Amino acid sequence: MKKIARYLLALFIIISINFFIPRLMPGDPITNLMGEDYIVSQESIDALKAELGLDKPLLVQYVTYWGDVIRLDLGHSFHFHTEVSQIIASKLFWTTALVGLSILFGTLFGAILGALSGWGKNDPKNKTLTTFFLWIYCTPPFFLSLVVLYVFAFKIGIFPLRGFYETGTFTDIAKHFFLPVLVLSLSLASRNYMIMRGSIIQEKGKLYILYARAKGLLNRGILFRHAFKNASLPLITLVALDIGFIISGALFVEIVFSMNGMGTLIFDALLARDYPVLQGIFLIITIMVVVANFLADIVYGIIDPRVREQR
Amino acid sequence: MKKPALPRQNGSAQKKSLSSLLAVVLFLVFFILALCANIIAPHDPWERFDPYLPPSVEHWLGTNDLGHDILSELIYGSRVSLLVGLGAAVLATAIGLCVGLFAGYYKGVTDEILMGITDVFLMIPRIPLIILLAAFLKPSFWIIALVIGFLWWTSTARVVRSKSLQVSEMNFVLSSKCLGFSDKHIIFTDIFPNIIQIVIPKFMLTVAAAMITEASLSFLGLGDPSMKSWGMMINFAFTKGGLINALWWWFIPPGLCIMFFVYSVVLLGYSLEEKEQAVLGIS
Numbered sequence: 001m002k003k004i005a006r007y008l009l010a011l012f013i014i015i016s017i018n019f020f021i022p023r024l025m026p027g028d029p030i031t032n033l034m035g036e037d038y039i040v041s042q043e044s045i046d047a048l049k050a051e052l053g054l055d056k057p058l059l060v061q062y063v064t065y066w067g068d069v070i071r072l073d074l075g076h077s078f079h080f081h082t083e084v085s086q087i088i089a090s091k092l093f094w095t096t097a098l099v100g101l102s103i104l105f106g107t108l109f110g111a112i113l114g115a116l117s118g119w120g121k122n123d124p125k126n127k128t129l130t131t132f133f134l135w136i137y138c139t140p141p142f143f144l145s146l147v148v149l150y151v152f153a154f155k156i157g158i159f160p161l162r163g164f165y166e167t168g169t170f171t172d173i174a175k176h177f178f179l180p181v182l183v184l185s186l187s188l189a190s191r192n193y194m195i196m197r198g199s200i201i202q203e204k205g206k207l208y209i210l211y212a213r214a215k216g217l218l219n220r221g222i223l224f225r226h227a228f229k230n231a232s233l234p235l236i237t238l239v240a241l242d243i244g245f246i247i248s249g250a251l252f253v254e255i256v257f258s259m260n261g262m263g264t265l266i267f268d269a270l271l272a273r274d275y276p277v278l279q280g281i282f283l284i285i286t287i288m289v290v291v292a293n294f295l296a297d298i299v300y301g302i303i304d305p306r307v308r309e310q311r
Numbered sequence: 312m313k314k315p316a317l318p319r320q321n322g323s324a325q326k327k328s329l330s331s332l333l334a335v336v337l338f339l340v341f342f343i344l345a346l347c348a349n350i351i352a353p354h355d356p357w358e359r360f361d362p363y364l365p366p367s368v369e370h371w372l373g374t375n376d377l378g379h380d381i382l383s384e385l386i387y388g389s390r391v392s393l394l395v396g397l398g399a400a401v402l403a404t405a406i407g408l409c410v411g412l413f414a415g416y417y418k419g420v421t422d423e424i425l426m427g428i429t430d431v432f433l434m435i436p437r438i439p440l441i442i443l444l445a446a447f448l449k450p451s452f453w454i455i456a457l458v459i460g461f462l463w464w465t466s467t468a469r470v471v472r473s474k475s476l477q478v479s480e481m482n483f484v485l486s487s488k489c490l491g492f493s494d495k496h497i498i499f500t501d502i503f504p505n506i507i508q509i510v511i512p513k514f515m516l517t518v519a520a521a522m523i524t525e526a527s528l529s530f531l532g533l534g535d536p537s538m539k540s541w542g543m544m545i546n547f548a549f550t551k552g553g554l555i556n557a558l559w560w561w562f563i564p565p566g567l568c569i570m571f572f573v574y575s576v577v578l579l580g581y582s583l584e585e586k587e588q589a590v591l592g593i594s
Contacts, residue, residue: 010431017435025447138573140523142530143545143566146554154557241433248438252527256549266439270446270531278443285436293434 007294014286018279019065023058074280079272084280087265092284095261098177099250102184106246107239109185110192111232117193118200118231119223130197136190141249145183145256152179180253187249188242195238199231233304240296244289331582337575341568345389352383356539365560372560375544376551384539385564391529391540392522392572395456399521402460404467404514411471412498412506416479426472433465441524445533452535455528459521467513471506478505508583515580519573526569541565 049055068074074084110133117126136144153159159179203209204227212222254263262281269277344351353371354360359378366373372381414425444458478484479502487497528534529542530549548554548562 006427006430007434009427010434013431014435017440021443021447134577135570135574138519138523138577139566139570140526140530140542142527143569146545146549146562146566150554150557150559150563154554244434244436244438247436248527251438252530255531266442267531270442270533273446275443275446278446282436282439282443285439286434289434289436 003297004294007290011287011290014290015066015069015283016062018283018286019062022275022279023061069283074283075276077269077274077277079269079274080277084276087277088262088280088284091260091262091265094259095247095250095254095263098180098184098254098259098261099246101177101181102188102250103239103246105181106185106188107192107235110189111196111228111235113189114193114196115200115223115228115231118197119204119219119227130193133190133193136186137194139187140252141183141187142252142256144187145180145253148179148183149256176257176259180257180259184246184249184253188246191242192235192239195235196231199234200227203227203231229303233300236296236300236303240293243292244285247285247288330578334575334578334582337571338579341389341572341575342393344386345393348387348390352380352386354380354383356380356384356387358383363558365558372564373558375547375553375561381544381561381564384544385541385568388539388541388544388565388568389572391452391535391538392525392569395452395459395525395540396518396522396576398453398456399459399463399524400514400517402457403463403517403521404510405464406461407464407467407513408471408503408506408510410464410468412475412502414468415472415475416494416498416502418476422472425468429465429468432462435462437462438524438527441528442531442533445528450533450535452525452538452540455525455535456521459524463517463520467510467517470509470513474506474509475502478502511583512580515576515583519576519580522569522573522576541569 072085074088076082077084077087080087113129113133117129120126160176200223209222209227212226217225250261251263251266253259254261255267258264262284265277266281268274269281356379358380360370360374360380362374362376362378364370364374364378370380370382372385374380375384410425410429414422414429440462441455441458445455448454450458484497484501487501492501525534525540526542526545529540530546532543532546532550534540534543534546542565544565545562548558552558553561
């Protein structure tokens with residue numbers, strides 16, 4: 001219960017921050033709220049001010065804002081000529097697909113490789129793997145995408161150079177999705193690899209491992225039946241907290257691969273200084289992050305009986 | 312039969328010192344480049360030559376669409392990375408240190424409140440928020456560093472808190488309390504020195520994160536227009552046809568610079584860390 005209250009508080013504070021940003025920033029609040037694409041005469045500015053409620057006291061505006069957020073009314077984009085919530089809804093699916101697939105592959109491969117490398121000896125193979133993931137860790141996702149795009153799509157030409165449209169067939173979409181998912185999975189796997197490796201190295205010295213060995217269990221059996229389960233606990237918290245990072249990474253990957261998604265939306269909105277869209281995206285991503293953390297807490301409880309009993 | 316091996320083997324100590332030497336050398340190279348950019352760079356980064364020149368003796372990495380010498384841009388770009396990285400990390404570490412120390416020392420309600428705030432900050436999607444703020448502010452690199460610093464202190468705060476919880480139970484702290492020293496005195500002269508060795512590696516990781524964030528922001532075209540950074544160079548190459556025309560010398564070198572600089576900082580942080588388990592726990 002306390003956890004839920006904490007998440008609600010976090011959500012409340014972040015959404016409130018979102019309310020104050022355009023009102024506190026330098027410049028005309030009308031421009032800040034409507035985006036710079038929207039240049040109007042004085043009368044319509046006054047009309048807009050009345051419509052947006054900017055002439056009312058801040059508290060009233062704040063209450064109205066909460067009403068809008070709860071109805072998911074994120075305002076109107078003058079650059080795209082539609083409701084912000086509609087634009088985001090149309091992009092959300094593809095970004096979620098990219099993020100979801102990458103979390104799946106990135107966590108799985110990162111965790112398994114990290115576990116094997118932490119469990120085994122510090123031989124050249126493991127050292128090379130660690131160095132490789134360390135380099136990936138140090139590379140911004142957008143640059144990794146650029147290099148991969150340049151090599152595989154441009155030089156070798158086995159993958160398409162640009163994004164796709166929603167009408168494509170399954171193989172078509174898979175072809176367009178392969179490289180972006182690869183890049184994002186790699187950059188996520190690099191983080192998970194490091195955590196898992198460190199976690200397994202810590203578990204390796206514990207007594208229950210020695211006991212399992214004394215029972216005569218096989219080496220790999222001990223790793224995946226006993227050590228892996230305990231070592232993966234910090235990983236779950238980390239993946240949840242990393243959700244924000246992963247989504248941000250996905251935004252950049254989408255931009256480089258010109259994919260249909262929230263990343264390209266941000267890029268276009270930035271060029272037009274379309275603030276309502278930027279704010280809407282921030283809001284939606286916040287909600288996604290908080291929900292992900294909440295889910296991770298539940299999963300954590302299912303996996304770790306100690307936590308379950310506390311409740 | 313294999314014994315449950317100790318985490319550190321003999322060979323890795325040697326390897327570690329070698330890689331930390333590499334890190335120091337790399338870091339120093341970039342540091343000197345940033346410091347003496349005006350002496351080392353062959354040209355002024357704003358001086359115009361013929362556009363789109365391929366690499367040659369005169370221009371080692373060619374020129375961009377405006378005819379600026381890319382090598383010189385690259386050398387000057389290290390300044391932005393270094394300034395933003397260090398500036399943001401100093402601020403973030405200072406905040407994280409204070410929050411963690413006070414939460415760990417006072418415990419109870421103070422701890423609850425401070426850690427509650429930390430949890431909220433931990434959940435803010437940082438990159439989207441920075442994008443939003445940068446779009447409003449039309450930023451200089453100081454503002455970028457400031458915003459990054461204000462958002463990146465959470466993990467430092469957590470680590471410092473758990474360590475200072477431990478340290479504040481130790482006997483020398485208790486005896487300081489009995490001797491009647493003030494809380495401020497105990498926190499900064501008794502607890503702080505025992506925490507510094509876990510703060511320094513965290514500091515280096517924050518520098519790395521700030522550098523990557525700055526590069527990403529500049530890649531979106533939100534960088535400081537008065538100073539060319541590596542991310543901004545890649546942005547220009549990306550939006551002005553460098554990629555489509557296969558002008559690799561335009562966008563690959565700045566990306567490599569980001570990678571190498573971040574790598575040196577991360578490795579430096581690791582080699583400063585003492586415990587092997589902590590060495591591999593990136594967070």
